[in-house]
Amino acid sequence: MVVIRAVSSVAAGQTASHDDGIEKDDEDDSAQPAAAEAYSQLVGLLSSQRTALGAALKQRQLQELEGASEEGESESDGDGEDTQGSDEDAGSSDSESEQAAAAAAEVADAAGASSSGSEDEAADAQEDNAGGIDLSGSNGTAAAAAAAVATNWEAFMSRELSDAEVAALRSGKAAWQDPPAGQDPSEGLWKRAKWQLAGRDSMPPAPASLAGYGVKERLIARWHEVHQADAERLVSHAAASTSGGSSSSSRAKPLKPGSQVFVSQQQRLLFSLCDSYADVLYAAKPYPGGPGWSPNEPDEAMDAVLLHVLNHCAKTSDVIKRNNDKLKAQGPGGDVSGVPRDQGFTRPKALILLPMRNMAYDLVRRLAALAQKETRADSVQGKEKFLEQFVGEDDDDSQQQQEHDAAAAAGAKSKKGPQKPAEHRALFRGNLDDHFRLGIRITRGQIKLFADFLQSDIIVASPVALATKLAEDAAAAAERAAAGSSRGPGGRGKGKGGHGAAAAAAGGASGAAGEADFLSSIEVCVVERADVMLMQNWQHVVTVLEALNQLPRQQHGTDIMRVRLHLLASQGQLYRQTIMSSSFASPQLNAAFSSLCCSHAGKFRLVAQPSGVLGQVVPQVRQLFERFAAPSSAAAADARFEFFKASLWPRLAEAGGGGLLLVVPSYFDFVRLRNFLKAQEAEFAVLSEYCSFAAVTRARALFFQRRVRLMLYTERAHFYHRYRIRGIQDIMFYSLPEHAHFYSELVNLVQSGGPGGGAGAAAGGHHATITALFCQFDALALSRVVGQGRAAKMLAADSTPTFVFC
Numbered sequence: 001m002v003v004i005r006a007v008s009s010v011a012a013g014q015t016a017s018h019d020d021g022i023e024k025d026d027e028d029d030s031a032q033p034a035a036a037e038a039y040s041q042l043v044g045l046l047s048s049q050r051t052a053l054g055a056a057l058k059q060r061q062l063q064e065l066e067g068a069s070e071e072g073e074s075e076s077d078g079d080g081e082d083t084q085g086s087d088e089d090a091g092s093s094d095s096e097s098e099q100a101a102a103a104a105a106e107v108a109d110a111a112g113a114s115s116s117g118s119e120d121e122a123a124d125a126q127e128d129n130a131g132g133i134d135l136s137g138s139n140g141t142a143a144a145a146a147a148a149v150a151t152n153w154e155a156f157m158s159r160e161l162s163d164a165e166v167a168a169l170r171s172g173k174a175a176w177q178d179p180p181a182g183q184d185p186s187e188g189l190w191k192r193a194k195w196q197l198a199g200r201d202s203m204p205p206a207p208a209s210l211a212g213y214g215v216k217e218r219l220i221a222r223w224h225e226v227h228q229a230d231a232e233r234l235v236s237h238a239a240a241s242t243s244g245g246s247s248s249s250s251r252a253k254p255l256k257p258g259s260q261v262f263v264s265q266q267q268r269l270l271f272s273l274c275d276s277y278a279d280v281l282y283a284a285k286p287y288p289g290g291p292g293w294s295p296n297e298p299d300e301a302m303d304a305v306l307l308h309v310l311n312h313c314a315k316t317s318d319v320i321k322r323n324n325d326k327l328k329a330q331g332p333g334g335d336v337s338g339v340p341r342d343q344g345f346t347r348p349k350a351l352i353l354l355p356m357r358n359m360a361y362d363l364v365r366r367l368a369a370l371a372q373k374e375t376r377a378d379s380v381q382g383k384e385k386f387l388e389q390f391v392g393e394d395d396d397d398s399q400q401q402q403e404h405d406a407a408a409a410a411g412a413k414s415k416k417g418p419q420k421p422a423e424h425r426a427l428f429r430g431n432l433d434d435h436f437r438l439g440i441r442i443t444r445g446q447i448k449l450f451a452d453f454l455q456s457d458i459i460v461a462s463p464v465a466l467a468t469k470l471a472e473d474a475a476a477a478a479e480r481a482a483a484g485s486s487r488g489p490g491g492r493g494k495g496k497g498g499h500g501a502a503a504a505a506a507g508g509a510s511g512a513a514g515e516a517d518f519l520s521s522i523e524v525c526v527v528e529r530a531d532v533m534l535m536q537n538w539q540h541v542v543t544v545l546e547a548l549n550q551l552p553r554q555q556h557g558t559d560i561m562r563v564r565l566h567l568l569a570s571q572g573q574l575y576r577q578t579i580m581s582s583s584f585a586s587p588q589l590n591a592a593f594s595s596l597c598c599s600h601a602g603k604f605r606l607v608a609q610p611s612g613v614l615g616q617v618v619p620q621v622r623q624l625f626e627r628f629a630a631p632s633s634a635a636a637a638d639a640r641f642e643f644f645k646a647s648l649w650p651r652l653a654e655a656g657g658g659g660l661l662l663v664v665p666s667y668f669d670f671v672r673l674r675n676f677l678k679a680q681e682a683e684f685a686v687l688s689e690y691c692s693f694a695a696v697t698r699a700r701a702l703f704f705q706r707r708v709r710l711m712l713y714t715e716r717a718h719f720y721h722r723y724r725i726r727g728i729q730d731i732m733f734y735s736l737p738e739h740a741h742f743y744s745e746l747v748n749l750v751q752s753g754g755p756g757g758g759a760g761a762a763a764g765g766h767h768a769t770i771t772a773l774f775c776q777f778d779a780l781a782l783s784r785v786v787g788q789g790r791a792a793k794m795l796a797a798d799s800t801p802t803f804v805f806c
Contacts, residue, residue, distance in 0.1 A: 199602030289426030344521025358430030382449035392431030437461035612787030659729030740784035
């Protein structure tokens with residue numbers, strides 16, 4: 001292997017020039033261009049020789065399996081030379097010989113169904129995973145070795161993709177289909193929703209035990225301890241609430257000791273989808289705050305995702321630790337061709353995006369609890385700092401909300417007047433800041449919060465915080481480029497300036513600017529509560545997803561000879577699983593899931609079949625839905641505005657009167673309408689998410705007193721504040737709201753149409769009218785409001801453009 005020897009010499013020189021994987025800002029600037037050029041040549045050389053290295057990798061895997069059947073899985077407490085995800089850093093290595101014997105059949109089925117392709121590809125994958133070794137060992141070590149490799153994780157990470165498969169995955173085109181008849185384990189588990197798949201032939205198997213998925217015994221034991229404690233706590237809380245007069249009941253679901261079952265069948269299926277390493281879009285996750293809900297009640301879906309993330313990090317860590325021990329035993333003169341490909345460019349393997357600190361607070365606490373038990377005061381480093389930064393000053397409001405709910409159940413009236421809806425109170429409790437980021441490093445018996453990103457296993461952050469960091473890195477790169485250019489036409493200065501300027505230009509063009517090296521080897525990305533992110537700035541989510549799995553600009557002390565081949569070939573995004581959760585699907589969410597999530601294991605999505613919210617409308621009002629034509633989704637905003645100017649505004653101008661609420665979901669449409677109304681010299685008030693408290697109070701008073709004819713109201717303002725606007729006579733939805741229940745909430749406010757007004761009729765006998773605009777590209781929002789069946793008829797090309805519901 002001449003190529004490997006040549007690459008090894010370059011790698012050795014590069015590795016020696018870095019200190020422990022930590023980037024130093026004060027290192028010699030003159031050495032950076034040369035190091036960056038050598039590093040780029042090294043990555044290019046390894047990428048060009050991927051085929052030859054792949055053959056050597058197969059031979060090395062065969063030798064490893066033979067050695068594993070003789071050595072077993074003994075664990076060492078010493079420090080490994082390579083610190084990227086070693087066992088000492090990510091948890092102890094668990095012996096799995098006992099659970100392998102009980103779950104061998106389930107594991108084999110799961111590994112076989114984890115990827116789809118031709119029979120030749122399946123044979124190659126089986127050869128890569130098993131190495132053609134007879135696993136009928138005498139003392140059970142062969143079975144343990146089989147369990148260690150014959151998992152979905154190993155099948156996913158070791159599969160080699162052809163050029164045609166790579167091109168197909170990067171195209172973003174997915175042919176969605178229903179699961180085969182009689183083979184859908186999710187049937188009947190979700191009300192009015194069904195799973196669809198793409199890039200696969202069937203749903204993955206869903207073993208009833210965690211051992212069937214190859215979950216570490218340590219994590220299984222901790223899973224039972226945590227859920228048993230949850231059940232006891234919730235039962236105690238329910239008993240206290242009942243004695244205090246509240247009718248709320250606990251929905252605790254304790255686990256039977258030793259049963260290894262899931263909390264519910266939904267959780268079991270969701271974990272099986274995550275364990276398949278396919279991309280998952282869970283677009284029917286309800287908001288918290290239902291009957292009997294408690295702030296301390298665990299999230300079953302999030303528990304399944306967190307267990308999957310922890311298991312993924314543990315498996316990666318164990319493999320690296322075992323390989324470190326083997327390399328130590330070989331000594332410095334070992335064969336270079338036997339170096340394992342078991343690492344990424346950087347250590348972080350999982351990224352979890354959350355919209356607000358209160359959600360991050362709940363998630364990190366749950367993650368730490370599921371990872372390991374706190375046996376010492378320093379089991380969780382940085383806990384005090386975490387509590388200081390993530391616990392909100394208004395956390396005591398949850399107690400006040402529970403007291404209000406108890407008073408309402410007892411028939412008493414609240415002294416504070418009408419309360420916010422239950423799901424709003426549950427969503428916006430605690431710290432609502434949307435700018436945070438922290439690294440989590442899991443070591444043996446200890447979890448370190450606020451770890452350096454390059455030394456973290458899991459990164460928890462908000463999209464805006466990561467987008468800000470990427471922008472800051474882009475600005476720093478531009479400054480270095482300018483400084484390099486100012487040195488003059490010298491070789492070193494010119495090279496550095498050119499490299500920095502090109503990097504800054506590339507980052508600005510893609511929106512994923514900056515030195516995102518810590519995101520270069522992310523293998524599991526979780527986007528939790530994407531519907532809330534839609535109410536913030538979805539472009540930040542797109543920016544972060546585009547920055548994932550890019551080639552790093554520095555080596556950060558990584559042994560390049562141990563980097564996985566697909567990363568060297570710039571195929572990291574094809575080996576990354578993305579899990580998104582939302583209460584509804586939207587065009588922006590579907591577009592990102594289609595184009596930016598392309599795991600080679602396929603895709604799953606939960607498709608809701610809504611019944612609509614028209615039945616929740618209380619007042620007797622006329623609801624008018626008007627359809628307009630749009631040539632494309634990109635031109636829909638312009639077509640909507642032109643239809644409003646030509647058809648609706650003349651009617652509104654002639655009608656006179658007042659009390660018109662104009663609801664606008666998009667802020668860009670809001671700005672356009674505001675400028676148009678100013679040009680028309682219309683009397684109107686503005687109520688948006690950017691208005692101050694004084695401006696909101698003044699606008700609501702002007703509208704109620706009929707001193708302005710109409711009010712512009714954004715969906716985001718209603719999402720964050722849930723204002724109860726008085727004086728509404730008519731409502732016009734410029735576009736249907738993404739949150740369908742906002743439609744019924746706002747229409748129900750018409751019943752207080754003005755001083756002396758009745759339900760649906762304001763003073764003077766005026767009958768309220770609700771108008772909503774829609775086109776063929778509003779199909780998702782329309783179906784959530786009127787129901788899927790009605791939406792299909794209303795979107796038919798041969799149907800009338802106007803529909804009336806009374």
